[in-house]
Amino acid sequence: MDKLxxxxxxxxQLNHYRDSYYNNSVSEISDHEYDDLFDELKRLEEETNIVxxxxxxxxxxxxxxxxxxxxxxxHPMLSLDKTKSVDDLKKFASDKDCLLMCKMDGLTVLLTYExxxxxxxxxxxxxxxxxxxxxxxxxxxxxxxxxxxTGHLEVEGEAIITYGDFERINSKLPENEKYKNPRNLVSxxxxxxxxxxxxxxxxxxxxxxxxxxxxxxxxxxFAKKLEQVKELGFDIVPYIIYFEDTVENRVxxxxxxxxxxxxxxxxxxxxxxxxxxxxxxGTTGHHPKHSLAYKFYDDIYPTRLLDVEFTMxxxxxxxxxxxxxxxEIDGTMVERASLHNISIMKSLGIVSKYQEIGVYKANMIIPxxxxxxxxxxxxxxxxxxxxxxxxxxxxxxxRLKDNDTEILVCTNPNCKGKLLGKLSHFVSKxxxxxxxxxxxxxxxxxxxxxxxxxxxxxxxxxxxxEMYKLDGFGKKSVDKLLESIEKSRNTTxxxxxxxxxxxxxxxxxxxxxxxxxNNQAEEFYDIWCHSYxxxxxxxxxxxxxxxxxxxxxxxxGWIAELIGEFDFRESDNNGNVKQVLEGETFVITGSLKAxxxxxxxxxxxxxxxxxxxxxxxxxxxxxxxxxxxxxxxxNKKAHDLGxxxxxxxxxxxxxxx
Numbered sequence: 341m342d343k344l345x346x347x348x349x350x351x352x353q354l355n356h357y358r359d360s361y362y363n364n365s366v367s368e369i370s371d372h373e374y375d376d377l378f379d380e381l382k383r384l385e386e387e388t389n390i391v392x393x394x395x396x397x398x399x400x401x402x403x404x405x406x407x408x409x410x411x412x413x414x415h416p417m418l419s420l421d422k423t424k425s426v427d428d429l430k431k432f433a434s435d436k437d438c439l440l441m442c443k444m445d446g447l448t449v450l451l452t453y454e455x456x457x458x459x460x461x462x463x464x465x466x467x468x469x470x471x472x473x474x475x476x477x478x479x480x481x482x483x484x485x486x487x488x489x490t491g492h493l494e495v496e497g498e499a500i501i502t503y504g505d506f507e508r509i510n511s512k513l514p515e516n517e518k519y520k521n522p523r524n525l526v527s528x529x530x531x532x533x534x535x536x537x538x539x540x541x542x543x544x545x546x547x548x549x550x551x552x553x554x555x556x557x558x559x560x561x562f563a564k565k566l567e568q569v570k571e572l573g574f575d576i577v578p579y580i581i582y583f584e585d586t587v588e589n590r591v592x593x594x595x596x597x598x599x600x601x602x603x604x605x606x607x608x609x610x611x612x613x614x615x616x617x618x619x620x621x622g623t624t625g626h627h628p629k630h631s632l633a634y635k636f637y638d639d640i641y642p643t644r645l646l647d648v649e650f651t652m653x654x655x656x657x658x659x660x661x662x663x664x665x666x667x668e669i670d671g672t673m674v675e676r677a678s679l680h681n682i683s684i685m686k687s688l689g690i691v692s693k694y695q696e697i698g699v700y701k702a703n704m705i706i707p708x709x710x711x712x713x714x715x716x717x718x719x720x721x722x723x724x725x726x727x728x729x730x731x732x733x734x735x736x737x738x739r740l741k742d743n744d745t746e747i748l749v750c751t752n753p754n755c756k757g758k759l760l761g762k763l764s765h766f767v768s769k770x771x772x773x774x775x776x777x778x779x780x781x782x783x784x785x786x787x788x789x790x791x792x793x794x795x796x797x798x799x800x801x802x803x804x805x806e807m808y809k810l811d812g813f814g815k816k817s818v819d820k821l822l823e824s825i826e827k828s829r830n831t832t833x834x835x836x837x838x839x840x841x842x843x844x845x846x847x848x849x850x851x852x853x854x855x856x857x858n859n860q861a862e863e864f865y866d867i868w869c870h871s872y873x874x875x876x877x878x879x880x881x882x883x884x885x886x887x888x889x890x891x892x893x894x895x896x897g898w899i900a901e902l903i904g905e906f907d908f909r910e911s912d913n914n915g916n917v918k919q920v921l922e923g924e925t926f927v928i929t930g931s932l933k934a935x936x937x938x939x940x941x942x943x944x945x946x947x948x949x950x951x952x953x954x955x956x957x958x959x960x961x962x963x964x965x966x967x968x969x970x971x972x973x974x975n976k977k978a979h980d981l982g983x984x985x986x987x988x989x990x991x992x993x994x995x996x997x
Contacts, residue, residue, distance in 0.1 A: 350381040354396045389488035390573045408471040417464045420633040426587050427966050432632045437613040441579035442598045444498035445606040446526045453493040458485045479539035484573035491554035497547040501526045502602040505542040522604045548577040562613050607635040638700040640710045643667040645695045648724045652757030658748040660685050677707035682746040688712045693722040732757030762841050771839030774828045776821035798905045830907050833859045844887045861908045868892050921950030924961040929974045934988040
């Protein structure tokens with residue numbers, strides 16, 4: 341190993357001296373000293389049979405290709421399953437010995453050697469098939485082109501450009517030609533047809549897996565294979581063997597190591613050290629089960645914007661949605677992402693069709709736009725315009741400011757686009773809960789003139805005979821739908837209030853109101869009409885109070901008629917027995933495991949008498965977060981206020997004990 345270190349050091353030194361002499365006309369050492377170092381390097385290469393790709397003792401001829409040839413991999417190079425939770429890493433490791441290693445942020449490359457010679461380098465591509473880039477791999481700074489190993493060897497790793505080299509390359513480029521990050525630069529560099537270009541980019545290869553090696557001595561353990569190729573001259577990924585220990589400390593240690601080395605990383609990878617055990621777990625269609633990637637942040641994928649569509653929400657706000665060329669993210673094809681409002685659309689710089697945009701999945705679930713390339717000139721034909729008329733009804737639109745956020749609304753109070761959104765919300769599971777009234781069905785009934793208000797839902801039976809004749813509506817399905825509508829007349833006040841689509845009044849606020857008025861709808865309506873002060877209720881501010889006043893002022897007539905269609909039963913949360921969570925207020929953050937989604941957890945809390953708030957305050961009783969050690973804003977505020985932070989497991993114990 342001492343000889344290998346010396347080879348790498350001499351290679352680096354001599355290349356530096358050559359660069360100074362030929363490019364800057366500066367002789368840092370004498371010719372005699374240079375020749376001595378050169379001879380020493382040549383002797384060590386002959387003794388060890390290891391030669392680095394950029395060794396000054398071997399003249400590398402640059403090679404240009406007309407195209408990159410495709411190649412089928414010797415083994416599937418699958419993506420890894422991902423998580424953002426440290427707890428998932430602990431669960432994955434369990435009581436097994438694992439490696440925790442840096443996840444390099446570059447381009448995955450597979451190298452193949454036969455009898456000590458590099459014979460092929462290929463990119464990952466789609467995991468089954470990649471491109472041959474051997475001509476470029478031969479000019480990587482740290483790949484050994486000759487190794488002291490006879491037999492077949494495959495080494496998988498990442499082509500990267502360090503932050504230092506990235507900044508030096510970017511500093512020489514004009515502002516409009518600078519690269520966004522090292523990953524983009526190395527990805528383009530590795531796939532160049534001319535290896536002379538790749539040679540100027542200071543590309544390095546970091547080995548992180550040895551798929552095939554003809555030496556049974558090292559077949560069993562992942563770490564031993566890495567150490568063996570390290571002895572052959574490869575730079576290997578920073579890693580530690582993880583036993584039962586504090587994961588957070590190990591994560592911080594590897595982050596610091598990568599920072600000191602200047603290596604771009606986007607997370608860590610945990611893999612079982614016992615290769616046979618890992619392989620025995622098998623794979624899914626998307627990823628192997630022997631490894632788990634812990635992501636620091638979301639991967640960003642470049643694509644091209646095709647258009648921006650504006651769709652109507654239940655409150656009449658027209659929401660912009662980006663439509664782009666399909667891109668695969670975490671195993672699924674994505675081609676649409678909400679831009680949320682005009683302010684966000686403007687801040688991203690969305691201005692033109694065919695503009696490059698960066699797409700990611702927030703928390704690995706919801707597609708979002710991260711960036712849009714700057715456009716100095718946009719043609720009228722391709723420009724993205726904010727519509728001056730509503731795409732649903734044709735009335736004028738208006739831009740409004742809502743808490744410094746610019747939104748686009750339709751000025752038509754009777755726009756059918758608003759009606760569909762409101763009806764969809766009204767019949768949804770958490771509101772009146774009518775099975776069979778999908779958006780498609782509601783739209784059909786609106787188009788037929790059968791639905792113009794919430795109340796009309798309860799008179800759809802007048803059109804029963806016509807429904808039987810509609811395509812896709814058999815007698816059974818129509819009868820079932822009408823039965824579901826009649827069943828929904830028996831409801832609770834909180835569901836009714838939530839279904840009305842009152843701005844700022846969600847499920848939790850609706851439950852608070854219903855509880856205050858003991859589920860008595862007529863009493864509530866009467867007091868509501870007489871300017872009741874809702875700020876008396878928990879977590880009701882002036883904005884919510886004002887929203888309630890404006891809504892009843894503008895809609896009191898049809899609300900009174902609608903109330904008459906229902907029989908209000910006792911709310912689930914009312915009863916004489918004190919409930920387990922009565923008087924407790926919870927805030928939920930982070931990913932969940934015990935419950936399917938946040939909605940289910942909220943339902944459990946409220947069913948047991950508790951309340952859920954969206955933000956941590958002095959009134960909060962507990963913050964539920966599986967990552968108790970997280971440095972998120974909510975965790976920090978909970979620490980500052982002395983509010984207990986509990987995991988899902990602790991919450992389950994709380995309600996079951």
